[in-house]
Amino acid sequence: MRLGVLDIGSNTVHLLLVDAHPGARPVPFASHKRPLSLVRYLDEAGNITDEGQHELIEFVLEAWEFAARHKAEDLLAFCTSAIREATNGPAVLARVQDETTVSLRELTGPEEAAMTFFAVRRWFGWGAGTLLDLDIGGGSFEMAIGQDELPEQASSVPLGAGRLTRDWLPKDPPSAKSVKKLRAYIRETLEEPVKRLTESGSPNLVTGTSKTFRSLARITGAAPSGMGPYVKRELHLSDLGLWSQRLTAMSAADRLHLPGVSAARTQQVLAGALVAEAALEMFRVPVLQICPWALREGLILRRLDQLVFEGPLQRSADDGVSLGA
Numbered sequence: 001m002r003l004g005v006l007d008i009g010s011n012t013v014h015l016l017l018v019d020a021h022p023g024a025r026p027v028p029f030a031s032h033k034r035p036l037s038l039v040r041y042l043d044e045a046g047n048i049t050d051e052g053q054h055e056l057i058e059f060v061l062e063a064w065e066f067a068a069r070h071k072a073e074d075l076l077a078f079c080t081s082a083i084r085e086a087t088n089g090p091a092v093l094a095r096v097q098d099e100t101t102v103s104l105r106e107l108t109g110p111e112e113a114a115m116t117f118f119a120v121r122r123w124f125g126w127g128a129g130t131l132l133d134l135d136i137g138g139g140s141f142e143m144a145i146g147q148d149e150l151p152e153q154a155s156s157v158p159l160g161a162g163r164l165t166r167d168w169l170p171k172d173p174p175s176a177k178s179v180k181k182l183r184a185y186i187r188e189t190l191e192e193p194v195k196r197l198t199e200s201g202s203p204n205l206v207t208g209t210s211k212t213f214r215s216l217a218r219i220t221g222a223a224p225s226g227m228g229p230y231v232k233r234e235l236h237l238s239d240l241g242l243w244s245q246r247l248t249a250m251s252a253a254d255r256l257h258l259p260g261v262s263a264a265r266t267q268q269v270l271a272g273a274l275v276a277e278a279a280l281e282m283f284r285v286p287v288l289q290i291c292p293w294a295l296r297e298g299l300i301l302r303r304l305d306q307l308v309f310e311g312p313l314q315r316s317a318d319d320g321v322s323l324g325a
Contacts, residue, residue, distance in 0.1 A: 002029060003303065004072040005296045006063050008056065008079035008104060010138025010162050011037055011211075011264065015063040016296050017072055022304045026297060032066045034059055035264040038082035039139060039162060046087035053092055060100045076299050078105045080112055081139030081160060109156020112295060113142035117151045119298035120207050120291045129204030132197070134279055135294060136212040136272050138162035143279070145197045152200050155193035159186060161212050161265075161272035169271060173251045182271070186278045194282045206285045208235055209294035211265065212272035217290050218260025219243055219269075225260075229292035236287045237280045244273045 001021055007014045014033035018026035036059060041052025048056075060077075067075050083089045084106055097103050107115070113135065120133045133151075135142040139160035144151035168182040208217070213235060218224065220239035223231045247255065252266040261269055280288065 001074070002070065002072045003300055004063075004067040004075040005299055006060070006067075006075060006077040006102070006104075007296055008038075008060075008077075008083060010039055010080065010082040010140075010160055011035065011268075012138075013056070013059045013063075014296075015066055017067065017070055018300055020300065020304060022307055026300050026304075030066075030070055032063060034062075037138070037162065038086075039166065042086065046085075048083070048086045048088060048092050053095060056092070057096055057099050060096055060102050060104075064100060064102055074303065075102070076105075076303055077102050078107050078299065080107055080137065080295075081109070081156075081158075081163075084108070085139065085158075109140055109142060110154040112137075112140070113144040113154035113156055114150050115298035115302065116142060116209055116295045117144035117146065117154065117298075118149055119293040119295065119301060120209060121149050122297075122301055123291050123293045124205060124207070130201055132203035132206045132283065132285075133209060133291070134207070134213070134276070134288065135209045136161055136275055137210060138268070141275055141279075143193060143197055145200045145203060153197045155197060157189050157193060159189055159275050161268040161275065164271035164275070165268040169267075172267070173249060174270065176248070179248050179270075179274070183274055183278065186275055187282065190278060190282055194279075198283065203285075206283070206288040207291045208276070208288045209291050212269070213276065213288075214290055215260040215262075215265060215269055216240060216243070216273055216276055219258050222260075222290065233290035234287050235276070235290065237277070237285065240273060240277050240280065244270070244277050247273055 002019050004017045012033055013036045016031050017029040019029050020026040036055055038052055041049045043049055093104050116135050117133045130147045132145045137160045140156050141159035142156045144154040146152040169178055217233050217235040222233040247270040255261050255266045
């Protein structure tokens with residue numbers, strides 16, 4: 001069956017279509033996205049402006065038509081911190097549903113962390129032992145740890161790369177003073193959740209999800225995305241510390257020439273590097289492994305599990321194997 005996941009994030013609005021059935025890995029079929037930064041449409045009161053709402057609605061309609069044109073059988077639509085933290089978030093969600101018929105599910109920070117962790121567990125399997133997953137988004141930073149499919153502890157803090165760039169690093173390149181203040185703020189914000197998550201024990205594997213971690217790994221020498229998802233990619237703290245210093249001295253235009261850095265992320269890759277560096281240091285992690293699956297895949301896999309329990313479903317048209325209860 002063909003499933004669609006519509007992800008309304010802080011940096012990008014993205015529709016992913018995959019072909020999958022219960023018990024099989026989701027195979028990407030098509031993708032449609034736009035670099036729509038909703039946080040840029042916030043007014044002084046924290047409301048998403050009418051212009052921002054119009055842009056969002058226009059994309060949701062595009063995504064709906066794209067999914068229908070490619071015969072998607074189910075559409076999961078969700079939003080994260082950009083709408084979750086907007087003062088008029090509920091009104092925006094109501095307007096989207098009224099004008100598009102698409103109901104966006106608002107994920108809490110811990111839910112976002114848990115669903116991402118779920119995808120990571122499915123990717124690495126039970127043999128990975130206790131997992132610690134770190135995910136840097138545009139508006140928030142999620143952390144989750146556990147031995148099972150869902151985490152024992154999950155936390156979300158307002159340390160998204162886009163948010164920090166906007167609030168703390170307005171100059172290009174940033175001043176040394178602003179970087180120093182941001183480093184202190186990141187560590188102060190991480191102190192409590194890091195302490196709480198480490199109480200759950202030491203992880204056997206630490207993973208990084210999200211475009212920010214993939215970009216940082218690529219900058220520090222990991223294989224390009226064109227080599228496929230099964231190539232092992234790592235991010236070493238020693239390399240990250242060196243590149244955090246280099247990025248501080250570079251302008252956004254200079255960063256665009258780095259491998260793995262898109263035009264939409266040249267401004268915020270430094271803030272992402274500072275968050276990643278602080279997290280690895282505070283969790284005492286010398287190296288993390290990049291996981292190609294994240295929140296979207298977690299929601300897809302969770303939906304497929306629900307279909308099994310709602311079953312019966314036929315695994316294929318040929319074998320006639322019932323997967324229902």
